[in-house]
Amino acid sequence: MAPEQTAEAASLLRNFERRFLAARSLRSFPWQILEEKLRDSSGSELLLNILQKTVKHPLCVNHPPSVKYAQGFLSELIKKHEAVHKEPLDQLYEALAEVLTAKEHPQCYRSYLLPSGDSVTLSESTAIISHGTTGLVTWNAALYLAEWAIENPMAFTHRTVLELGSGAGLTGLVICKMCCPRAYVFSDCHSRVLEQLRGNILLNGLSLEPGATAAAQHPGHNTGDSESPRVMVAQLDWDIVTAPQLAAFQPDVVIAADVLYCPETILSLVGVLHRLSACREDQRAPDAYIAFTVRNPETCQLFTTGLGRAGIPWEKVPQHDQKLFSYEEHSEMAILKLTL
Incomplete structure (x- = not known):
């Protein structure tokens, strides 16, 4: 990956990380940029990195956002992956399954x-x-x-x-x-x-x-x-x-x-x-x-x-x-x- 592409991917990761940890509105995420990046051969790797920076982030694992929010985020992530890749990414579906079985709390x-x-x-x-x-x-x-x-x-x-x-x-x-x-x-x-x-x-x-x-x-x-x-x-x-x-x-x-x-x-x-x-x-x-x-x-x-x-x-x-x-x-x- 060229240096400028690496910098762009790092910036995208930071954007997803900060927005997800702060539980910002899902429509505020740079989904269009992500979809463009997913068309590259490294698309699956990028998605796995996003997963580690969001749902699998240590802060999120210890202190999770609402179940509804995490479910909506993973559903959107899967949707973007399916739009450009035919092969499913098991880690995304496994993460969604974990969220679907979690109990929602008022906090x-x-x-x-x-x-x-x-x-x-x-x-x-x-x-x-x-x-x-x-x-x-x-x-x-x-x-x-x-x-x-x-x-x-x-x-x-x-x-x-x-x-x-x-x-x-x-x-x-x-x-x-x-x-x-x-x-x-x-x-x-x-x-x-x-x-x-x-x-x-x-x-x-x-x-x-x-x-x-x-x-x-x-x-x-x-x-x-x-x-x-x-x-x-x-x-x-x-x-x-x-x-x-x-x-x-x-x-x-x-x-x-x-x-x-x-x-x-x-x-x-x-x-x-x-x-x-x-x-x-x-x-x-x-x-x-x-x-x-x-x-x-x-x-x-x-x-x-x-x-x-x-x-x-x-x-x-x-x-x-x-x-x-x-x-x-x-x-x-x-x-x-x-x-x-």
Whole structure:
């Protein structure tokens, strides 16, 4: 195989690997390019390599996606093979048979590969809305903010980070693994989300502090591995949390992703940001970064108007170059940096 063909095949493999591990929409896979490659004499070898990088990947074997997703993927893979080759590829049918006998669970796993060679694996709900919340799945802006963090690690290095509305935990886990924060506070208000969040933190090899409030009282002292951040989970209701309670975390950085989805939530978010702005009168106020998918311009306008009324200046962060994770490419996303 010529060097350029080898490079193309490697790129195709990476594309399939990243999309499958993250359980992205099957229609987003480069099926047409695969079909063209399968017409080469090396088509069967390519399919076997794809099988090893997806269904047979160690991350997938240990933490599989939903059975329905794996079944749909293998069916499409077999369809592409049959379109250009007469001889069946036994390994594909054997893999499909294994999936067909597997039991479906309400939780599935998604894995994201990091530039360091490490990965983040999340247990998520198979439903977009589950237990009355959307916080049990990862949304695009969380991936977008995680990419920006990897490109701008100094925004978090040796600092205490408070995340509002952590959801499944993707952004925070990436920052903990890639940006060397001193301490990281995951937070949410829904008890089921917090339960899943704690599980995901432990799943990724991080240790949890026994109590968020107690741990926050001494954020500058790391009693564990100096390279591992002190990690804690806090239950925060934006409508009732007080300025003193927020001040106890002593955050240097505040972040949130995909939390602008209804007027009531936006007003609550502005309120908690306003309280955070008064947390550290004797010190520098924390930096704040809010990432969101631009679904409705009126929603974004409501947020920026609310910031203006609360006296919180903001600026749009330039688009970043990193494209590490697979998400909806046609979605418009943005990050605002706030001056609290």
